[in-house]
Amino acid sequence: MPIETIPYKETGFFSKLICDYLAEDDSIRPFYHRFPNIEAFRDQIEEKNKGYDHNFRKTLVSALKKQLEGLSLSEATQANIEALHSEKTFTITTGHQLNLFTGPLYFLYKIISVINLSEALKKEYPDHDFVPVYWMATEDHDFEEINYFNFHGKKIRWNRADGGAVGELSTEGLDAVLEIFDKEMGSGKFSNGLKELFETAYTKHRDLTRATRYLANELFGAYGLVIVDGNDHQLKTAFIPYAQQELEKRTAFNHVTETSSRLKELGYPEQVSPREINLFYLNEGLRERIIEKDGVYHVNNTQISFSVEDIIEELHTYPERFSPNALLRPLYQEVILPNLCYVGGGGELAYWLQLKKYFDTVEVTFPILLLRNSALLIQEKSLDKLKRLQLSVRELFLPVQELENMHTRRISEIDIDFSKQREFLKQQFRSMYEIAEKTDASFLGAVAAQEKKQLNGLDKLEKRLLKAQRRKLSGELERITTLKESLFPGESLQERYKNFSEFYLEYGPELLSVLKKELDPLVNKFTVISW
Structure with missing residues (x-):
């Protein structure tokens, strides 16, 4: 369900x-x-x-x-x-x-x-x-x-x-x-x-x-x-007319290259790079790229080559020998x-x-x-473990380190969040800034540097406290890691790793x-x- x-x-x-x-x-x-x-x-x-x-x-x-x-x-x-x-x-x-x-x-x-x-x-x-x-x-x-x-x-x-x-x-x-x-x-x-x-x-x-x-x-x-x-x-x-156009005019290369450039400008990486000719030559035990150079069509890594007229004739006679790429x-x-x-x-x-x-x-x-x-397929026994660990299904999608840190903060009897201490420290420095503004710029810079140093010190202390609590709660965190790995093998989606047979073995048709x-x-x- x-x-x-x-x-x-x-x-x-x-x-x-x-x-x-x-x-x-x-x-x-x-x-x-x-x-x-x-x-x-x-x-x-x-x-x-x-x-x-x-x-x-x-x-x-x-x-x-x-x-x-x-x-x-x-x-x-x-x-x-x-x-x-x-x-x-x-x-x-x-x-x-x-x-x-x-x-x-x-x-x-x-x-x-x-x-x-x-x-x-x-x-x-x-x-x-x-x-x-x-x-x-x-x-x-x-x-x-x-x-x-x-x-x-x-x-x-x-x-x-x-x-x-x-x-x-x-x-x-x-x-x-x-x-x-x-x-x-x-x-x-x-x-x-x-x-x-x-x-x-x-x-x-x-x-x-x-x-x-x-x-x-x-x-x-x-x-x-x-x-x-x-x-x-x-x-x-x-497909013969489209394959012929590909051989003669490089239509796919020109238009896909332009589209890929537009996507890159928007910050999206190119998924597949177009070739000048996006066809393979296919025969028994062979599937190699077709490459044109100086008017001659070569089958990559072979001695096979064609003139323009010969490759078009080959296409019309044996269209099954021309295999489109991705x-x-x-x-x-x-x-x-x-x-x-x-x-x-x-x-x-x-x-x-x-x-x-x-x-x-x-x-x-x-x-x-x-x-x-x-989809994620999760058994009732895994759901029971989640409940005992006070975790939600959504939280399982977090990276392991982030998941463990979140859970440590949640169940620790010590408050690991130093937000209040940071805010208190910032308030103290506000009065220092008021004084600094009445002096020269160098003193203002010194106050800012000192504030940054002390805030960094709080960050380090918070991380050390978190690390100490992780050690203390290592048993429970290990149970979380084990459960996470069973549902997200290798920190990947279950569907990208497991085969249907594992589930069919238990549930059948x-x-x-x-x-x-x-x-x-x-x-x-x-x-x-x-x-």
């Missing part, structure tokens, strides 16, 4: 850019299209309907059916795929890497956000259909980011050679990872179910794309989730999907905010940007149903859920 929602800004874990976006700060307004509230979707639907190539729907459905062959699809998912034929059907999309066994817990929050938003939109706009979409980042090549997941404080890692797009990596060797995972789980009510889920996904599917597709479908298929793999010849045919992937997604909204984390939305002018230039509708749900029930994608606040 949700026990509290906290403004993202008050958690201390979200950037100024994202907090300003959520506050609809005027400085951010030029960098997005429509703010994510239910009413904004009316105009978004109308605009996307006019801007989307509805003739591509048949190709989209055909590609999806081919990709999903062999999966046991729910009636809801099958109905959603068929619904994409209709001009009254739109998508709500999130994307994620192919992390081993879903990676961090927020993978669930992303997908639940798109499912719940799709359902909310259907209630508001019953004449339309809304399809929740998970876009698999199959073309990424950073294996070190996705080859592990954390379980009970241990990193369960897949060790193998990497190279090329991660989606094409063979799952050979993951049976050894299953053995480690099984041993760490031990016996429990839902351990066999988790083991079977991992085993079927990773030892009975030949590559990481198929394994991840199976896993996501098993977890969310009942809610009608449609899973898309952008690494597809049929789908990339629609800045171009959003455009590719919005070109092929009748999409209204992208749901992502803070880092993702930060680079989407770099893209608005680029989208306008290439005349593709910019989607509504929605920050995915974030109820985990997903509770999260779906309690997470509201449009609330724009951090949610605390107790169990």
Whole structure:
């Protein structure tokens, strides 16, 4: 059950850019299209309907059916795929890497956000259909980011050679990872179910794309989730004109660079730096940047090169060999999907905010940007500990040092706050200043220096007293630190570290149903859920 929602800004874990976006700060307004509230979707639907190539729907459905062959699809998912034929059907999309066994817990929050938003939109706009979409980042090549997941404080890692797009990596060797995972789980009510889920996904599917597709479908298929793999010849045919423009005109580089400069002037750091060409060349075991020099296009770290004419011919013949990077992937997604909204984390939305002018230039509708749900799952026994320690849930979001100092001041039988002494000292010096003003400037400076020295002395005494009381109360402070670490591992958000399996092991399928029930994608606040 949700026990509290906290403004993202008050958690201390979200950037100024994202907090300003959520506050609809005027400085951010030029960098997005429509703010994510239910009413904004009316105009978004109308605009996307006019801007989307509805003739591509048949190709989209055909590609999806081919990709999903062999999966046991729910009636809801099958109905959603068929619904994409209709001009009254739109998508709500999130994307994620192919992390081993879903990676961090927020993978669930992303997908639940798109499912719940799709359902909310259907209630508001019953004449339309809304399809929740998970876009698999199959073309990424950073294996070190996705080859592990954390379980009970241990990193369960897949060790193998990497190279090329991660989606094409063979799952050979993951049976050894299953053995480690099984041993760490031990016996429990839902351990066999988790083991079977991992085993079927990773030892009975030949590559990481198929394994991840199976896993996501098993977890969310009942809610009608449609899973898309952008690494597809049929789908990339629609992207050929934009990829050609990228090769010939550097459109993304020019406009994103300008937007990034404007954001920097406002004090926001650049999330992703644009390349002159934001495309990779993709082939078996290979995904390398395309670099142009003196009219020749080179594939980085290879002997492959093309003339202008040859690379354009290659693009038209083999569009699947041209892979967009993080800045171009959003455009590719919005070109092929009748999409209204992208749901992502803070880092993702930060680079989407770099893209608005680029989208306008290439005349593709910019989607509504929605920050995915974030949550803290806290058990009743942890809540009981909080009560005994006289702490609130909100206070747990403080850094450890600040939390311990605050608690020490609160429970110490000695008043550690020297504010009264500082005010008394300042009053004494006021009379000294009156005397000093009747003399010369040097004496006035001496009085000011003495006041500062004595105030600094009070600060030092207060810190020493606080340190002494911390030592005296070390037992209770240690209990706070232990509780904090269990809920914020490594002083990070739980969702960025823990894997869903830790919670599924205890609660089973109820985990997903509770999260779906309690997470509201449009609330724009951090949610605390107790169990």
